Amino acid sequence: MTRIIVDSTCDLPDELIERYDIRMLPLTVSINGKEYMDKVNIKVDEVYESMRKGICPKTSQPNPSDAYNLFKECVSKGEDFIFLSFSSKLSGTYQTICSIVEDLKKQYNNIKMEVIDTKSGSLATGLIALQASKLLQAGKSFDNVINAVKKMIQHVEHVFTITDLSWLTKGGRISKSQGIIGNMMNIKPILHVNDGVMEVIQKVRGKKKALKAILDIVEERMSKFPNQIIGISHADDIDTAKELQAMIQSRMGEAKVIVSKIGSVLGSHLGIGGVGVFFFNDKIESYIE
Numbered sequence: 001m002t003r004i005i006v007d008s009t010c011d012l013p014d015e016l017i018e019r020y021d022i023r024m025l026p027l028t029v030s031i032n033g034k035e036y037m038d039k040v041n042i043k044v045d046e047v048y049e050s051m052r053k054g055i056c057p058k059t060s061q062p063n064p065s066d067a068y069n070l071f072k073e074c075v076s077k078g079e080d081f082i083f084l085s086f087s088s089k090l091s092g093t094y095q096t097i098c099s100i101v102e103d104l105k106k107q108y109n110n111i112k113m114e115v116i117d118t119k120s121g122s123l124a125t126g127l128i129a130l131q132a133s134k135l136l137q138a139g140k141s142f143d144n145v146i147n148a149v150k151k152m153i154q155h156v157e158h159v160f161t162i163t164d165l166s167w168l169t170k171g172g173r174i175s176k177s178q179g180i181i182g183n184m185m186n187i188k189p190i191l192h193v194n195d196g197v198m199e200v201i202q203k204v205r206g207k208k209k210a211l212k213a214i215l216d217i218v219e220e221r222m223s224k225f226p227n228q229i230i231g232i233s234h235a236d237d238i239d240t241a242k243e244l245q246a247m248i249q250s251r252m253g254e255a256k257v258i259v260s261k262i263g264s265v266l267g268s269h270l271g272i273g274g275v276g277v278f279f280f281n282d283k284i285e286s287y288i289e
Contacts, residue, residue: 002080002112002142004133005070007062007093008038009086011233011260012126020133023074025067025083027093029264030058037066038264047264048236048272057268061093067100071113075104080112080142082149084129086265088117089196112142116149119196122266123231123258123278124156130229134288148286155284158193159217160276161210163237190214207240214277215247221281222252229289230255231278235262240275248277256289 005023006012017024026037031050036042038059047057074081083101088094094117101113118125128149135145188210190202201217204210222228230248234241238259245257261267262274280287 002082002136002145003074004129004136005074005081005083006125006129007084007086009091009121009263009265010084010125010129011122011231011263011266012129013258013260016126016130016258020130020137022129022133023070023081025062025070025097027062027086027091027265028060029268030060031055037063042264044261044264044267045236048267051268051272057264059265059268061091061096064096064100067097068104071101071104075108075111075113078111081114082132082142082145083113083115084118084125084132084149085115086121086125087119087193087196089119090121090198114142114146116146116153117196118149118153118156120153120156120158120193122158122262122276123233123260124158124193126258126260127229127231127278127280128152128156131284131287135286138288140286144286148284151284152280155280155282157218157221157279157281158276159190159214159221159278160192160233160270160274161188161190161214162270163188163207163235163240163273163275164271190217192217211240211244211247211275214244214275215251218248218277218279219251222279225280225283226252226255227289228256228280228283228287229258231258231260233260233262233276233278235267235270235272235274237273237275240273244275244277 008026029036085094189200
């Protein structure tokens with residue numbers, strides 16, 4: 001059999017992770033100098049609780065020994081695997097995993113192993129992992145799934161906004177003065193991901209305008225593929241996520257929507273209150289609803 005493995009920046013809900021028997025490799029979260037394995041010995045809600053107290057968590061890539069042990073467990077059982085990595089432009093995870101897997105390939109040359117840079121994060125990676133799992137269940141071959149994943153990466157979209165610019169300031173992504181002025185003027189940046197890198201594409205004032213801007217972009221970019229599963233992730237703000245879901249379904253019909261909380265790693269950098277929409281901008285030939 002072939003196993004799909006993701007890292008913990010993938011925000012696919014636990015119920016789907018369990019249903020499709022997807023394995024997860026945790027990144028590291030550090031709070032007040034103490035390190036935790038993301039989603040293993042610290043919950044996402046605990047990280048957000050720390051952030052609400054003014055603590056700025058630090059994050060780092062997976063422990064190499066944890067990665068090695070997870071992959072070794074799979075290959076020892078005779079399982080082929082496909083590892084879907086967080087964007088290499090945002091983390092060193094992909095490079096580290098490639099090195100580990102190359103070593104394993106020398107020991108287990110009868111096992112198929114593939115490491116793929118999804119150039120994605122959050123539910124964008126989640127939607128790719130979900131489709132890959134469905135394709136495997138449908139009996140598609142290892143190579144067919146690899147090809148489908150690579151096509152999905154070319155067409156996956158992330159469109160999101162950040163509520164409080166203070167977290168970008170704390171993380172050093174914008175200057176302190178930019179954060180203060182932006183918050184004072186109620187500026188809400190609209191971002192997307194281009195080739196694995198986050199980019200600001202609009203700036204609007206106020207939450208309502210931000211959600212409408214997201215909705216307009218999603219509708220335009222989904223026009224070639226309206227009937228698909230859409231992902232909405234939020235940084236500890238379920239009410240805004242539900243509001244955005246209602247707006248999407250009102251304008252685009254009863255779209256199938258997955259709602260999840262943005263995980264510890266991305267949440268630590270984007271801050272509390274962010275919300276995003278994830279989808280494909282064109283239909284993948286082998287897509288399974």
